[in-house]
Amino acid sequence: MFISKNLNINKKGNLEIGNVDTIDLVNEYKTPLYVMDEDVIRENCRSFKASIEKYYGDGLVCYASKTFCCKEMCRIINDEGLGLDISSGGELHTAMSVNFPPEKLVFHGNNKTEQELKLALDYGVGRIVVDNFDELSLLTRLANEMNKTANIMLRIKPGVDANTHNFIMTGQIDSKFGLALETGEAFAAAKLAIESDNINLRGFHCHIGSQIFDIEPFALAAKVMLLFTAKVKNELDYEIHDLNLGGGFGIRYTLDQEQKPNEAYMERVSEVVKDKCKQLDIRLPFILLEPGRSIAGPAGITLYKVGSVKKIPDVRTYVSVDGGMTDNPRYALYGAKYEMLLANKANLPKEREVTVAGKCCESGDLLGENVKIQEVETGDILAVLATGAYNYSMASNYNRIPRAAVVMVSKGKARTIVKRESYDDLIRNDV
Numbered sequence: 001m002f003i004s005k006n007l008n009i010n011k012k013g014n015l016e017i018g019n020v021d022t023i024d025l026v027n028e029y030k031t032p033l034y035v036m037d038e039d040v041i042r043e044n045c046r047s048f049k050a051s052i053e054k055y056y057g058d059g060l061v062c063y064a065s066k067t068f069c070c071k072e073m074c075r076i077i078n079d080e081g082l083g084l085d086i087s088s089g090g091e092l093h094t095a096m097s098v099n100f101p102p103e104k105l106v107f108h109g110n111n112k113t114e115q116e117l118k119l120a121l122d123y124g125v126g127r128i129v130v131d132n133f134d135e136l137s138l139l140t141r142l143a144n145e146m147n148k149t150a151n152i153m154l155r156i157k158p159g160v161d162a163n164t165h166n167f168i169m170t171g172q173i174d175s176k177f178g179l180a181l182e183t184g185e186a187f188a189a190a191k192l193a194i195e196s197d198n199i200n201l202r203g204f205h206c207h208i209g210s211q212i213f214d215i216e217p218f219a220l221a222a223k224v225m226l227l228f229t230a231k232v233k234n235e236l237d238y239e240i241h242d243l244n245l246g247g248g249f250g251i252r253y254t255l256d257q258e259q260k261p262n263e264a265y266m267e268r269v270s271e272v273v274k275d276k277c278k279q280l281d282i283r284l285p286f287i288l289l290e291p292g293r294s295i296a297g298p299a300g301i302t303l304y305k306v307g308s309v310k311k312i313p314d315v316r317t318y319v320s321v322d323g324g325m326t327d328n329p330r331y332a333l334y335g336a337k338y339e340m341l342l343a344n345k346a347n348l349p350k351e352r353e354v355t356v357a358g359k360c361c362e363s364g365d366l367l368g369e370n371v372k373i374q375e376v377e378t379g380d381i382l383a384v385l386a387t388g389a390y391n392y393s394m395a396s397n398y399n400r401i402p403r404a405a406v407v408m409v410s411k412g413k414a415r416t417i418v419k420r421e422s423y424d425d426l427i428r429n430d431v
């Protein structure tokens, strides 16, 4: 009945997550509230890790921390033996604050600053993914000055057109990310990296987009990357060690969507990589994967209190909640659809079609339109499902609304992992 199997309805008719009553959570931690299920996160980490071991061999799953990043999440990821994809000095700092092993960090970004690169070199980040020539020369200079070796990968645009939302498509030629193959840019960068002092080229990286259900674009991207690997081997006499195939695996947001099991991706891609390596006479690379959404997304829900219920006859009913685009900007940005229900009436049929609005001074501050929920009144608790990815991490303080707390549940117990912001937090840096 629900999109996630960790959700159920208890005897009181309330929604439970990880065997914790969401209404108890609201009473204790207030709203809006992000709730993450630790067991789901750990299960997803394990299944991706196991899929490499089962179908391929050598590799490392690096959780994309942009999806949901805080100290406790970094601790859990480390505890599960995964690596971490970071894409800013702030994510690096968070990882460092819990002593995340530097060799398991992969540092992304199309415009890393000198300060960020220095921090990465200082901490000994295992793989800095170089996006462009300017970055390669900056990093070479910094590594020389600091007398360090920069371990790098090059971000390549495999030109694969994945069937996803335009705003989050990154694997095409017209993308701000990475080096193009067809113009010779990627090859020239590889040559330069190989020849540069203090640069150790570990391999190549690609990421073709996000929320992709079809596995074939990933298989195609892997083939393209291996063809490039063979070209570099044959023409530059240099064989890379790592192949990072990025993330992007789609998750179920609504009941009509079908999510593939986490193992399905490596099952298919291993086959392609093994065949292609044999055919091209190159060694099997160490594979890195960077799932983000598929690890954290299904683990989370958001709980809100319903304020006003405004019925506009023959038009629509606006149900306003105490959060909105500040804690989940994805409907406003991408028109992203979510499954919703009233957590305190979870056993009742969903008979009302409503528009769920946030509390910001902005007409576009909506969480969904034409959403089916139970008969609704002021004081009800609205649960939005599968909000574990790109919600907390994309939250803002628009209208000076404090960011919501994040509570982690596991086996019937709850604990705060990110405190709710206070009004004083909002003026802390004001001068």
Ligand code: LLP
Pocket (backbone or CB within 6 Å): 064, 066, 067, 085, 108, 168, 207, 209, 210, 211, 246, 247, 248, 249, 290, 291, 292, 293, 294, 330, 389, 390
């Ligand atoms: N690796 C790289 C280099 C990435 O850029 C991303 C996501 C990932 C891995 C993880 O992708 P995932 O497995 O989570 O799909 N804010 C958008 C999503 C942007 C994705 C950016 N890059 C959203 O809310 O849908």
